[in-house]
Amino acid sequence: MTGWWCASRVPKWARAPIPRWRNWWPRGGSQGVRSSQDYVRKAGAAARMMLVNAAAARWKVPATECTVERGVITHGPSRRRLRYGEVAAEAARLQPPQDIPLRDPKDWKIAGKSMHRLDIPDKVMGRPVFGVDVALPGMLHASIAQCPVFGGKLKSVDASVAEKMRGVKKVVREGDFVAVVADSWWRADQALQKLRIEWDAGANGNVSSETIAAMLRDGLADPKLPQARKVGPNIPRPTSTTPPWSRRPARPG
Amino acid sequence: MxxxxxxxxxxxxxxxxxxxxxxxxxxxxxxxxxxxxxxxxxxxxxxxxxxxxxxxxxxxxxxxxxxxxxxxxxxLAAGGLHPLQEAWIEHEVPQCGYCQTGMIMSAAALLAKTPKPSDADIDRAMTNLCRCGTYTRVREAIHAVAASSASAAAKKA
Missing domain, CATH: 3.10.20.30 (Beta-grasp domain)
Incomplete structure (x- = not known):
């Protein structure tokens, strides 16, 4: 929309008339720009037209006499200038155009070029605020021990040592976890290590990779599922196994 | 205290x-x-x-x-940027950025001791982990700083 690189985040209103998959807004596989550029370009171009029209209406001049560059609208003959933001409220009340001409690729300024990323200078200085860096007034930190068995419960916990440790505010006992709350995460975690916890593993206490594999093998052997067992009338389906794993991110940020 | x-x-x-x-x-x-x-x-x-x-x-x-x-x-650089930070920007080393300050500190210590490190020197010193996989650009940026400080030293001499 002839904004500039730093202003080129997709605004909310540009998201509306878009084919979606199950009402999701999925991004992945580096497909974002490739799959969305057509409608994002149209949305940007439509917004530019509306902003120019709003500026032209304010100046009472034909929109064709206005040009845009880096988010600034200029009326050539009178040299008047307005920033997008200054006419955004008026532009938002205009009817979106139906016929939206897109810029010829040979006139592209950003698309198709390698641009410098804007986040990097801050990142080499350690300035970005990651989740682990968020601090709110009066904020406390917790370190949590969860029952190692899904469906298990906390049976008992002796927190007598932890509760006396520096910075510790509270030991929270809940159904399947216990947490130490302290004035810093390190202090909470140190105290957590001093808890003496007993878990009640419950019905899943004996579940292991072996028992899960056995359950699946039994399922495959079920005579009511012949098609799962055989590729053809006399050809058994080969089986292979893979251990369970999770896609948890590897950092606390 | x-x-x-x-x-x-x-x-x-x-x-x-x-x-x-x-x-x-x-x-x-x-x-x-x-x-x-x-x-x-x-x-x-x-x-x-x-x-x-x-x-x-x-x-x-x-x-x-x-x-x-x-x-x-x-x-690391009082009031400005260390040559490594400049090279990190030039070579667009970081992706998410979480590990990068540690990377830069390791690289700065390496160059202070070994101004012109080989790939093997870099591999030995830079044991920092990066889940975005920025390792090749980390190496590029370190070599770039080593080369430019070597040419600056040559000019002085």
């Missing part, structure tokens, strides 16, 4: 002597460029300099840094 010299300034902090330097820097001195990654000296996100040597501050007790000069990313 521990007396620490961090980024050229004296600080007094009222902390447990076994509190890791990482948490003193982050929680008590507000230096959030130092990152907590693994907590067991494996990943290097918490790398700072203690008397010029790169250390993993998540396992160094604060008391061990008393009487020594601690430098974090915030103090």
């Amino acid at each position: 521990l007396k620490l010299n961090v980024n050229g300034k004296q600080h007094q902090v009222d902390v447990e002597p076994d509190m890791p330097l990482l948490w003193v820097l982050r929680d008590h001195l507000g230096l959030l460029g130092v990152k907590y990654g693994c907590g067991v000296a494996l990943c290097g996100a918490c790398t700072v300099h203690v008397d010029g040597a790169p250390v993993r501050s998540c396992v160094v007790p604060a008391s061990a840094a008393v009487g020594k000069a601690v430098v974090t990313i915030e103090g």
Whole structure:
């Protein structure tokens, strides 16, 4: 929309008339720009037209006499200038155009070029605020021990040592976890290590990779599922196994 | 009460002597460029300099840094950018950026000791982990700084 690189985040209103998959807004596989550029370009171009029209209406001049560059609208003959933001409220009340001409690729300024990323200078200085860096007034930190068995419960916990440790505010006992709350995460975690916890593993206490594999093998052997067992009338389906794993991110940020 | 010299300034902090330097820097001195990654000296996100040597501050007790000069990313280049930070920008090294301050601190310690490192030197010194996989650009940027400081030194001579 002839904004500039730093202003080129997709605004909310540009998201509306878009084919979606199950009402999701999925991004992945580096497909974002490739799959969305057509409608994002149209949305940007439509917004530019509306902003120019709003500026032209304010100046009472034909929109064709206005040009845009880096988010600034200029009326050539009178040299008047307005920033997008200054006419955004008026532009938002205009009817979106139906016929939206897109810029010829040979006139592209950003698309198709390698641009410098804007986040990097801050990142080499350690300035970005990651989740682990968020601090709110009066904020406390917790370190949590969860029952190692899904469906298990906390049976008992002796927190007598932890509760006396520096910075510790509270030991929270809940159904399947216990947490130490302290004035810093390190202090909470140190105290957590001093808890003496007993878990009640419950019905899943004996579940292991072996028992899960056995359950699946039994399922495959079920005579009511012949098609799962055989590729053809006399050809058994080969089986292979893979251990369970999770896609948890590897950092606390 | 521990007396620490961090980024050229004296600080007094009222902390447990076994509190890791990482948490003193982050929680008590507000230096959030130092990152907590693994907590067991494996990943290097918490790398700072203690008397010029790169250390993993998540396992160094604060008391061990008393009487020594601690430098974090915030103090690497007083008021400006270290040549490595410039090269990091030029070569667009970071992706998410979480591990990068530790990377830069490790690289700075490497170049201070070995101004013109080989690939093998870099591999040996740069044991920091990066889940975005920026390793090839890290290496590129280190070589670029080594080459430009070598040519600057040649011009002076």
